[in-house]
Structures are given as C-alpha cells and as structure tokens.
Amino acid sequence: MKGLFPLFLGLFGTFAFSWVGLTLIPNYQIGHLDPQSDEEGTDVYPLPKSGMAERGRRVYTANGCFYCHSRWVRADYAGSDIERKWGDRRSAPRDYIFDRPVLLGKMRTGPDLSNIGQRAPLEDENAAPAASPPPAAAGAPAASPSAAAAAGSPASPPTGAAAGSKAPPTAAGPSASPAAGANSPAASAPASNTAQAPSAKSSLGSENKPNEAPVYSAAWHHRHLYAPRSISTDSNMPAYKFLYEKRPIGGQTSADALKLTGSDAPPAGSEIVPTYEARCLVAFLMSLNESHPLNETKSAFGAPAPPAAAAPAASPAASAAAPPAK
C-alpha cells in the first residue's frame, strides 16, 4: 500500500461508519423516548423506580446477577419466553428508558427476571411473615398458602418453575382468571389485604399454563437469596449469605427475620435478618414489571393486561421501604 494518507482515511472512515451506524443513528431514532400515557395523562408507563429499588439496582449490578439472569422477553415467534410466562408481551425500548445501567443480560443460566415483580403479592410487609411459606419440603412451592386458598381452589397450590417438577395445568389459573379484569380497583390499592393477592397475580397467569408461577413475596426472595436450595433443591444459584446478618434475638423475633429450617436455620437464640442492601435488592426485584401494555408491541393472548398491573411496579418498592400503616 502506498502512502499513509489513504490508509488513515480508510481506517477512519470504516470505523466512523460503524460508530455512526450502530450508535449515533439509533440514538437519534430511539434515544429520546418519553413514557407512554393515555389521553388524560393518568396511566403513565414506565415510571422511575423508588429510591430503594434504585439502590437495589446497584446491589444487583455489583453482585453480577445479570450475568445469569436476562431481563428481556423475546416476541412469541422468536422463542418460548412468553410461553414460559416470563412476560405477556415482548420487551420494547420504552420499557428501559429509566434504566441506568440497563441490565439486559446475555445468559439464562437463571430464569428471565423481566416480570418477576409482577407476581408479587399485594400485601404489606407485616402480613408477609404470617402468610409465609411452610417449611418447604423438596420442590414444594413457596407460594403463600393463604393466597392459594383465597383463589377458591385449595386443592391446587401453584406449582412453579422453581418447584422442580413437571406441573400439570393447575385449576388455579382458570378459576382465578375471571377475577383479573374485575379486580382492578382492589389491585390499585396496594395496601389491600392478602386475600387479594392472587387476583393481581392472575393478570399474568391466565389460561392453560403448565408453569403456574409461585407468588414471589419479599419473604420468598429473602429466603431464596439466603439459601436458594432450601426453596428449590436443584437450584444452581449461589447463596448470598453475605447480604444477611446473624444476630441474637433480643426479646422478640424481628418481623423481618428469615423463616429457615434444617441446616440453614440459625442456632437457637439467634436470627437471620436482611441487611439494608438485601432489602434494597428485593425492592428492586419486586419492582421489575413490564406487564403494562405498550402501544408499539402487542401483548400475548390478544387481550391487554389490566391497567391495574401498573400499580405493583411502584408499590412493592414503596411498601418494602415503609410498610403502609393499614
């Protein structure tokens, strides 16, 4: 090759082409999206996360959760994500406009978490320990039994992906689904009692699903983070015990102490409580919810999710931070 000038020009040009093409033009196209709202400007999505959930994002990032858990749902023609109930529509750029860093992830060594917060029960923190899972035998779902009972089908506890068994279609789905639309007023009041929890869940779990997901309460998350294999024996997730504290019980057991059994249980006289970081992380996890319909994507099963589903996006974080007085 003769001369330095054409070489430099070529090196410069090829790279500029890629830079402009793959970063600047997309930035012009989708780099300045606004939240979507209806005509009255009331039903706004997405909303920024609460302070505690934002802090939880830092914990999520620091511990590399996103190396195993993706956070994007592919369209129904491009994979089984929607069939797996990881979402009821594909993810769109607008879902992430407040995310920094955006943690899409590239691996699914663990399940996708785009909508993990959607399955959170609408219960306040104080009620959670009361309805907390029983000592889990191998593969037992960690859903709150009272919630399942309230759905009107006591014989069919939700059996989830975490349960480690091939679950037949449960009766809970069909029986709960009619309530999905009707229950939106209740769901929009975040401090409603535990009995309303399944109706919020059922916006995700409508007809015929083999993998009815468990309800992921804050207590469930804490226990799962502290001892993953106490909930699902064949889980491959590392434990995050360093996010929890062991301390002696002073007088009465703390409200947020983890309910642990077997080898994970602390010695008598002491209890395991989440640190502030752990509570932030759980607030973040419970804020992950992309179920709100977007105009640019079609939701699965034709019908859009009830508008009330937007409420859990903000509320669990808030309720985790400061339990409502009710």
Added chain:
Amino acid sequence: MDAAEIPLKAPELATEVSLSDIEPIERALIDASTRVPVLMFYTSAIAWLLIGTLLAMLVSFKMHAPDLLANVSFLTWGRLRPAHVNIMIYGWASMAGMGTAIWLMARLCRTVLRHPLLLMAGAGFWNLGILIGVGAILAGESTGYQWLEFPPYAALILFVAYTLIMSWAVLMFRFRRGEQIYITQWYLLGAFLWFPWLYSAAQLMLFVVPVQGVLQAAVGWWYANNLLFLWFGAIGLGTAYYMIPKVIGRPVYSYHLATIGFWTYALFSSWTGMQRMVDGPFPAWMVTASIAATILTIIPVATVGLNHHMTMQGYFPLLRYSPTLRFTVFGAISYTIFSLLGVLLSLRSVDRYLSFTQASIAYTHLGLYAFVTMIIFGSMYYIVPRLVGREWRYASLIKLHFWASVYGVGLMALMLLAAAIVQGVELNDATLVFNESTQSILPYLRGRSLAGLLMTAAHFIFAFHFGLMLFGLGRTATVPTFLNPVEDEDENSEAHL
C-alpha cells in the same frame, strides 16, 4: 595473505556485504532498543494471565458447585466472573498484544525505539488501572456493562496509560524508514487508532453523557465486539501476517488478497455488535444489519485464510519444528473457526435456540483464546529470545504448553457448545421446567472445568519457561529451539531467520 591485496578487494566487498551484513546488526540494535519495554509488557501480561487463570478456575468450578466460597462478598460468582474477564482482556491479551505490536512496529518501521520511558510509564499506568479496576469490581463497584466493568476512575487511568503508549506509536511512525507499509502495519495502525476511539466513545456514551435505556446495551455490545475484532483481532491477524512468512522465509502469497481481506475486515466486523442481541428490544434494522455484517465477515475470513494457506503451501512440514509457526498457524485456523461459528450463532433460526446459552462463552473463548492468545503465544516464542539473547531452554515444555492449550481450548469449546445445544433445546421447550435446562448441562460444565485445568497447566508451564528466559537461564546457542530434532539442516537454516 598478501597485505597489498586487501585495499584492492575491500571496497568491493564492503558494498556487497553492507546489505546482507548490516541488516542483521541493524535488526539486533532495534531489538535491543525494545528490550526493556517489551519485556515489561510481557512480564505484566503473564502475571495477569496467571491471576486470570486462577480466577477462571474458580468461576468454572462455581458453575457446578455454587456453594464453593460463596459466603464472602468479594468471592461471589458474580464478582469473580467480571474480574476474570477484565483481567484477561486488559491484563493479558491487551498487554501481551501491545508488547508484540511494539516490537513488530519497531522492526517494520526499521527504526530504533525512541523514548522507551514513555512506554514504560504507559505500561505502569496500565497495570495500575487494571489493579484499581479489578479491586473495584471485587468490592462491588462494577458498572454493569460487560467488558466495561471498570468504574470510570479506573478507565481514566487506562486511558492515560494508553495515551502514553499511543504517543510513542506516532513518534515511531514519524521516524520510520522506507515508503512501503507492510500488511502487519495496516492492522497494527488500525488497532492503535481504533482502540482509543472505541474506548473513549463507549466511556462517553455510557458514563459522561449517558444514552437512554437500551442504547446503553447497544453501545456496550458495539464496544465489546469491536474490541474483540478491531483491537484483539487486528493485533492477532497483523502478527500472523508477520510471523508466518518470516518463519518459513517466504513472502506473503498475495498482496491483493491481503488488501481485500483487510478492508472487508475493517468494514464488516465493526458492524457485528448487535449480533449478540438478536430479537432483543431494539429496532429490528440494527440487529439485521449486524447479522448481515456478520455473514459478510466470511469474505475477510476466506481471503485471509486462503492467503495464509497459499503462503504455507509446501511448508507445512515446518510445523514439526518451529514453535512460533505451530502456535501461529493454530491461531490462524482458529480465526476461521471462530468467525464461522459467529456467523452460525448470529442466524435468527440458530440464535433462537442458542441465544441465552453457553454458546456465547464458547464463541468468546474461541476468539480470545484459540485465535488471539495462541497467536500471541507464538509471537512470544519468536520475540523473547531476540530480546534476552538466549534460546528457549526446553523443547519439551513448549510442546507441553502447546498441547495442553490446544486440548484445553478444544475441549472447552466442544463442552460448551454441546452444553449450549442441550440447554437451548430445553429452554425452548416450555413444557420443561426451567431448572431442567441448568441441571442437564452440569456434566458439560464439569468437563469445561477439566479443560480449564489443562489450560491452567499450560499457562503455568509457559510462565515458568518465560521466567527462565527472563533470568538469563535460556540456552546460549545460535540456532533456535526446535520442537523436534532437525534432520534436514539446509531447509531450516534458511527458514529460521
């Protein structure tokens, strides 16, 4: 001999001799001028390689033994993994690659290295940046962008270091002799210009004036793939273009092919970033453009591969003797395999199954290890003896290193690809519970750990051998260390210049 004859014959001889005799001396002078900085880069790189390898073993074992050392915050899997990756990228591959690039540039510009202090300061700062960055990751300060986990303050140190190294490169080009710019120099110049642009653009768009939402991921993957292709890949290919013809003592088969290969490489591989996010939350044209670009990288792969093959034609028996050639040719072949696997993985029909599986780990290791690292190993086997004035002591250790690396990375790629197929098929079958997909790949992950053990052995053997060279314990000999005893003297005395 009669004294009177000397002045009559001497002038004639002097002119004849000057070309063939001065060149080796000149080369030796250039080599000597690069000795300290290049060895500094190499030594740091090998130290990082060992640390990164040990971390890799932990990461790999934790994949099938999640409770191993899990209760310490800085040893949790999600922190060790980015620490390993960043050490390998910036500590090992970048530093070793820069070391090789410096030496090659000095040789090809036919000029002694000026201002070695600049380079040494650069290497020092670079090490400091990695040390701080890795410390930050382990302390939980990761930024959350893959391959850019170093927090901005560590990245800034890396950038300062890079500026020092870069300013040296400009100086060297300024003082080069001869008009011809060899193929290797295209690649190296490209790498040296692209990297700072790439790095600063990514830092600016992610941290200084952050782009919105998913575009961060787009910038992140644009960065990661360009780092792989335009920084590591360019250094690797440039080195192969120097080493193969040099060792076999024969010019490159075709300059035209090399030109086509270079420009199509620069043009297409820089567009492949979004290939990792097929069907993701992006405008479809971005992903489609990247898939198209990935498919088009077949052109540079074919031309470069053909060029190397035709250059080697008839000289393949030399692989029996020369360590450099053996490593380099293995790397060049891996470049083809790596690129073709990339094409395969980017296709929508395949990606649907393999998108979220171990396949991306296999792909990255084929690129960074089987292709780039092996070529760098090859170049080190060539360059280090010229810097320390000794030859490698044990042919057996080189052979062990080669085979442990080859079997290691080969087994690893096979295990991960097999795991990926199993995992992908099971993930895509919504009637299976999720845990099925992670449980059934455990045997493959154990196999991967075994492969990792082989590679660990290879690296420690190499580091030991390098240490011997560094402390002057190499062989003092006029011929290089051959892998096998040479029967045919003529062929090789000519070949190993």
